[in-house]
Amino acid sequence: MKYALNEKELEFISQSNQEWLNLLIELAKIPAPSHKEDKRAEFCKKWLEHNGARNVTIDEAKNVVYPVNCENAEEITVFMAHTDVVFEDEKEFDVQVRDGKVFAPGVGDDTANVVNLLMCAKYVTQNKMQPENGFLFVMNSCEEGLGNLKGSKKIMEDYGSRVKEFVSLDGHIGSCVSKAVGSQRYKVTVTTEGGHSYSDFGNRNAIYYLSSMIQTLYAVKAPQKEKTTYNVGIISGGTSVNTIAEKASMLYEFRSLDKECLKQMEDFFWAVLDSYRKMDIGVSVEVVGMRPCSGDIDEQKLESFTEKNKEIIRYYYDTELDLEAGSTDSNIPLSLGVPANTVGTTKGGGAHTRGEWIEIDGVETGMKISMAMVLSYFKR
Structure with missing residues (x-):
C-alpha cells in the first residue's frame, strides 16, 4: 500500500502504548464543555511545546493551532480533533481503567482521537519532518451540540482558500464520513x-x-x-x-x-x-x-480524497466501512467546497453517556490509521 507506515514509524507506535494511555487518562480528566475548553486547550498547548513544537497558539475560538510550514504555503492540509465533550461538568472527571478498557465521559468522543493527533504531531516534530505543502494540527473547540462547529468555522475563516484538504479525527475505527448532514x-x-x-x-x-x-x-x-x-x-x-x-x-x-x-x-x-x-x-x-450541509464541491476530487483515506483504513482494519453521512466538523469545509472526511480512530462504545469507554487493544490500530493519514502529507 502506497501510504503504509515504515518500520521506524511502526516501532514508534508499538513503543508508545504506555505514553498514549497515560496521556489519555490525564487529558480525559479535564472537563471541557463546549465554549469552555480553556483547560484542555492549555494542556494540549503545553504538551506540544514540551515535545518540541513551536509557534503553537490558542486562537479566539479556543482552538489549539500548531502550523507546520504554513507561513508561505499556498496550499494547507488541516487535521483536527475536537477537545469539547457533551457534559457541562466543570469539575475533574473520574477516569477508570479496568478489564482492558478506559472509562470516562467523552473518552472516545473525542478525547482518544485527540491523543492520536497529539502523538502524530509529536512524531512529526521530533523527527523534524516537513510536509509537501502547509500542514495544520488543530485540537479544536465546539464540535458538540450547541458548540455549533465554532472551532472548525474559525479555522476555515483564518485559512480560507488555502485549505485544500481537511480531516477530522472523530468517531470509531471503520467510519469515514464524506457527506455533511x-x-x-x-x-x-x-x-x-x-x-x-x-x-x-x-x-x-x-x-x-x-x-x-x-x-x-x-x-x-x-x-x-x-x-x-x-x-x-x-x-x-x-x-x-x-x-x-x-x-x-x-x-x-x-x-x-x-x-x-x-x-x-x-x-x-x-x-x-x-x-x-x-x-x-x-x-x-x-x-x-x-x-451547513455540503456545498458546491468537485465530486471527483472528493471521491479521490475519500478513496485514499478508505484505502488506509482498510489496510490497517479489515472490515466493512461505515460511510454514513454525519454532522461533524467536516460540515464547514464541505459547505465551502473543500474535500473533507471525518475518520474514526478509536474502538469503544457508549458515546455521549457517562459510561463511555474505549478498548485499549484498539490503540495501535487507531494510531496506525492516524499516522498513515498524517504522514502521507510529509516527505519521508
Missing part, C-alpha cells in the same frame, strides 16, 4: 396573557398554543429528495398546576443532506410561526445552531 436549530417561545386557573379561566394558555404549534410542525411531509428529519427535543413552561401558563418554549431542529430540502423545511417553519403571530400569539425565536 446540515441542521438548523431554534428555541421557540410562545407567550400569552396567562393568569389564575380559576378566576382567569378563558385566558389563553401558552402551553396549549405551543402544543398546537408542535402538532402543526409535525404535520409537514418531509422532502423526499434526500433524507430529511425534524424533531422537538425539549419543551418547558408554566408556573404551577393552578396557573394558566403565560410562557412556554421548545427546542426544535430539522436536518437534511440537501440545501433545497433544508430551505423547504425552513420556509414551512416560518410559515407556521407567522400563522400563530396572526392569531395575536406572542412568538419569539432564537437561533441556537446552524450547521
Whole structure:
C-alpha cells in the first residue's frame, strides 16, 4: 500500500502504548464543555511545546493551532480533533481503567482521537519532518451540540482558500464520513396573557398554543429528495398546576443532506410561526445552531480524497466501512467546497453517556490509521 507506515514509524507506535494511555487518562480528566475548553486547550498547548513544537497558539475560538510550514504555503492540509465533550461538568472527571478498557465521559468522543493527533504531531516534530505543502494540527473547540462547529468555522475563516484538504479525527475505527448532514436549530417561545386557573379561566394558555404549534410542525411531509428529519427535543413552561401558563418554549431542529430540502423545511417553519403571530400569539425565536450541509464541491476530487483515506483504513482494519453521512466538523469545509472526511480512530462504545469507554487493544490500530493519514502529507 502506497501510504503504509515504515518500520521506524511502526516501532514508534508499538513503543508508545504506555505514553498514549497515560496521556489519555490525564487529558480525559479535564472537563471541557463546549465554549469552555480553556483547560484542555492549555494542556494540549503545553504538551506540544514540551515535545518540541513551536509557534503553537490558542486562537479566539479556543482552538489549539500548531502550523507546520504554513507561513508561505499556498496550499494547507488541516487535521483536527475536537477537545469539547457533551457534559457541562466543570469539575475533574473520574477516569477508570479496568478489564482492558478506559472509562470516562467523552473518552472516545473525542478525547482518544485527540491523543492520536497529539502523538502524530509529536512524531512529526521530533523527527523534524516537513510536509509537501502547509500542514495544520488543530485540537479544536465546539464540535458538540450547541458548540455549533465554532472551532472548525474559525479555522476555515483564518485559512480560507488555502485549505485544500481537511480531516477530522472523530468517531470509531471503520467510519469515514464524506457527506455533511446540515441542521438548523431554534428555541421557540410562545407567550400569552396567562393568569389564575380559576378566576382567569378563558385566558389563553401558552402551553396549549405551543402544543398546537408542535402538532402543526409535525404535520409537514418531509422532502423526499434526500433524507430529511425534524424533531422537538425539549419543551418547558408554566408556573404551577393552578396557573394558566403565560410562557412556554421548545427546542426544535430539522436536518437534511440537501440545501433545497433544508430551505423547504425552513420556509414551512416560518410559515407556521407567522400563522400563530396572526392569531395575536406572542412568538419569539432564537437561533441556537446552524450547521451547513455540503456545498458546491468537485465530486471527483472528493471521491479521490475519500478513496485514499478508505484505502488506509482498510489496510490497517479489515472490515466493512461505515460511510454514513454525519454532522461533524467536516460540515464547514464541505459547505465551502473543500474535500473533507471525518475518520474514526478509536474502538469503544457508549458515546455521549457517562459510561463511555474505549478498548485499549484498539490503540495501535487507531494510531496506525492516524499516522498513515498524517504522514502521507510529509516527505519521508
